[in-house]
Amino acid sequence: MPSKRRKISAFVKILLALFLVCGALVAGGYYVLTTVEPLDTVEEAPDPACRLDLAQGEYVLEPEQAVNAATVGGVAFSRDLPEEAVTVAYATVWQESTFYNLEFGDRDSVGLFQQRPSQDWGDPEQILDPVYASGAFYDALADIGGWEELPVFEAAQAVQRSADGYAYDQHETLSKDMAEAFTGALGPAMTCWHDTANLASTQTADVTGAEAEMARVFGTDPAELPVAEDPSTGDLGWAMALWAVAHAEEYGLTSVTYGDQRWRASDGLDDAEAWTTVDDGTDTEGRVVLD
Numbered sequence: 001m002p003s004k005r006r007k008i009s010a011f012v013k014i015l016l017a018l019f020l021v022c023g024a025l026v027a028g029g030y031y032v033l034t035t036v037e038p039l040d041t042v043e044e045a046p047d048p049a050c051r052l053d054l055a056q057g058e059y060v061l062e063p064e065q066a067v068n069a070a071t072v073g074g075v076a077f078s079r080d081l082p083e084e085a086v087t088v089a090y091a092t093v094w095q096e097s098t099f100y101n102l103e104f105g106d107r108d109s110v111g112l113f114q115q116r117p118s119q120d121w122g123d124p125e126q127i128l129d130p131v132y133a134s135g136a137f138y139d140a141l142a143d144i145g146g147w148e149e150l151p152v153f154e155a156a157q158a159v160q161r162s163a164d165g166y167a168y169d170q171h172e173t174l175s176k177d178m179a180e181a182f183t184g185a186l187g188p189a190m191t192c193w194h195d196t197a198n199l200a201s202t203q204t205a206d207v208t209g210a211e212a213e214m215a216r217v218f219g220t221d222p223a224e225l226p227v228a229e230d231p232s233t234g235d236l237g238w239a240m241a242l243w244a245v246a247h248a249e250e251y252g253l254t255s256v257t258y259g260d261q262r263w264r265a266s267d268g269l270d271d272a273e274a275w276t277t278v279d280d281g282t283d284t285e286g287r288v289v290l291d
Contacts, residue, residue: 045267050192050246054177063249065099066192068112068130070243071217073182075134077233078219081141083183084148086233089113089137090175091168092156101130113137113160131217152176182242183234188261188275190242193268194249207290210251214240214288226286240288257282257289 050066052059061069072093076086093099096114105114108124111133115121126132140159141147147155152172157165181189215221222240230236241258248256254265257278266272282289 043269045196045269046193048192048194048249049268050190051273052178052181053186053189054174054181056173056177059174059178061099063192063194063246064101066190066246067250068093068099068101069178070182070239070246071130072112072134073179073233074214074217074239074243075131075219076138076183077231077236077239078135078217079138079142080231080233081138082148082232083179083185083234085138085141086179086183087172087176088141088147088152088155088159089134090178091152091171092137092160094171094175095156095162095168096160101128103128182239184236184238184242185234187235187238188241188263190245191263191273191275192245192248193266193273196265196267205252205254205291207251207253210244210247210253210290213247214243217243222288225288237286237288244288244290251290253290255289255291257284257291258287259284 048063050061050063052061069090072089073086076083076089079085093112096105096109097112099112101112102114103110103124105111108116108118110117110124111127112130113127113133113136115127115133115136117123117127121127121136122132127136137159141155144150144155144158147158150158151169152175153166153169156162156168160168162168180186211222218236218240220227220236225237225240227236233239237258241256241261241263244251244253244256245263247253248265256263260278260282261275262278262282263275264272
């Protein structure tokens, strides 16, 4: 039989092992508590962007893309062109620049439509103005007899004379849906969330500057709203309202109101960027109100 001393020795060894294990667990817990940073449970604001609610579902654009899309669509109003012209323009811009106003391109091509000064589209400075470039595109499109009856890619190619005109075809569906939104047919179908720190740094909203640019883009001063009859392009008031939302950070706008709907600048958290129904009795009387 094992001696009593041997039994006691084994028991001591077990206690010692348990003590060491417990000590290691305690030391490990203390290390974690004192050295590991706690998890940050605060939700971070999403990157600035704009969301379109289209027939095919939601589509998100970067702010620069939304700014340019709103302008390209807006210039069609100044020519009283139908929504289909905007679809052709959008399909072209998706293929040529994906709605970034590029200062470079193939050979001497520049801008949203990658127009070439050597082909008499204008000088580079003019072409890099989205309003000028869009107007030049629409004027060329309108000069094509029966363009309305052509497939989108053929109409685009008739203007652009690209090496691969069929490439425009892949953008038709998205361009058609976007044209419906930016021409105002869907009402508050676009919202944006911006860098609120940039907006907060602006002392006052440049409403005068925004309205002057809207007049240049749309060919109608927003002070003239409501118009007796909307242009062939679409709902002028809603198109202007969406343009203002896209350009809110540029002009320091904190709210855009049209009809009974209001958009407020936000960081995009908690659905704060959504348009809401005005419940304070405000009546815009058919105008787009910027603040």
